[in-house]
Amino acid sequence: MPESGLTWTVYDADKMTQREIYGAVLADLGDKHPEIVGLSADLAKSTKIGTFGDKFPDRFFNFGIAEQNMFAVAAGLAKAGLTPFVSTFSAFASMRACEFVRTDVCYQNLNVKIIATHGGTSFGSGGATHHATEDLSIVRAFPNMKLVVPADAIETAHAVIACMRTPGPVYVRIGRGFEPRVYEKTEYDFEIGRAVEMKPGRDITVIATGVTVFHAVQAAKILEADDKLSVRVINMHTIKPIDRDAIMKALTETRRIITVEDHNYIGGLGAAVAEVIAESGKGCAFQRVGIPDCFISHGYPEDLMNLYGIDTDGIVAKVRDVMGREFETDEDWEDEV
Amino acid sequence: MALTSQERTDLKRIGREIRETIVDVTGWSGGAHIGGSLSMTEIVTILYWKYLRIDPKNPKWEDRDRFVLSKGHGGVGHGVVLCKRGFFDFKHLEEYNHTDSMLGMHLDSKKVPGVEVSTGSMGHGLGEAVGLALGARVLKKDWRVYCVIGDGESNEGSIWEAAMAAAHYKLSHLIGFLDRNRMMIDGPTEEVMSLEPVADKWKAFGWNTRVVDGHDLDALADAIEAAQAHTGSPTMIVCNTVKGKGVKFMEDDPAWHYGGLNSELVQKAKASIAEM
């Protein structure tokens, strides 16, 4: 068995959604960790935490459609010494139960792991009531919370396992089933708080998270072939704590950075990266790509990502735009500080 | 008898047509919340064809009654009703769920004529209905507010917060319908999170409460007219229904909360409805 303890491979993951592999990995973890309990709010089937529930019926609780109470109970279970995994849609974990997550879970720094599904635009036809394009910014503002957005199924598996090594609250945001594979190998260096370089590059860096990592890699390939650009792609799977080193390295080495996220461009990945850059005192051509601060329409998730420019096409266009901008690329930082 | 025999025959026929169209839309849209749309068909049919004071050609008419589908995932059922009642063209049903179309899974008040509030997140609609009812009082209007809630939805604390407020403010012009189909997503309500004795709960919260067979048009008519005549408190009509009603292979099966239908299943479903 590999060091991570993961029994699933990228080949299994090819046939599974992020939700499915989450349920399967949690059910595996349940053997080793009798302290794990599962909670859902009439979404055991939809979020796949039900896979754990079927295996450990005595350690699984369905609260009906009552998310606020579910998070209060999770806090109580954590206080009792257990490790609750709580699953509902991202919109309801971050917004319906918001204060319960903030005050009961985060303020008391409790060991509650939130696996929130159907993040970003992935609910598609569900419309505004079910889209979660604000959750990253909401949850990022909670002290003690760690915020992870896995890029594909195998990364979801690593993130769920990493939850058990990470004390305190963690929010893992996954999709609905529209997550293409980005990793070639099952094992790589996954650590909460450390970004993964998907592709080296010198001219510009695309920092992406979640499902947009796939699109960033695709875009980089197109730009390399058509525009002869050397595009670095960073998978910032952890938005909090953010990997400052990876950002500063990209800043000094490529001097142009784009962030991409399936989320409002306010408050999430783009904001976290911008904060690091601004506070460094170094200049850099910079562009956030995300949902442009609006309630999005409903439709197929792929269409929506295209419509709002957060897919491969959108990233290619934005990179060209940023490459065309006036920006000082000399080595002399002094005049820019 | 609140219904004439002509009305009864007409409403039955309309209900059957609505069910058939719900099946069609579920087929061509790739999937819809069909189970809970079929369970509430009689409730919305009798409201839209007999009791709601509305003008489909003037959906924003100031004095209209307000209808709120608190269980907003019944969007496909509500959409079919609004279309058949003349609020918009049939082509919108054909484009149901399409990207940027008018009708999505949950009906959007910003897009769809006749939809008062954007629901879909459980436990919001009843509170908004309380606001619409209080609004009528402040503005000295005589519109009534009708609101359909789900039984799974009734797990939400906010439903009971709204229940308290409506009773506190004696909103007798607010008439609620509990679509008591006994199913939610993860299974039967009494297994997932027990709700019984649910009629007693509404009584205890100060609501004028009545239990009816939610597929019996005459019983619904009697209950609605009694509610309209009632003063001093809001009314909750607990409607015992069957999830997936009319399509035998869907009835009482939580797997049909949301689903898609290929053309073979569409035909099978319609044959079942024809026998109703």
Ligand SMILES: Cc1ncc(C[n+]2csc(CCOP(=O)(O)OP(=O)(O)O)c2C)c(N)n1
């Ligand atoms: C706040 C919230 N949590 C979860 C959901 C997901 N969800 C949609 S429908 C549904 C079940 C609804 O059950 P019920 O109210 O009984 O409706 P019906 O059986 O009549 O379709 C759930 C959990 C939601 N829409 N809103």
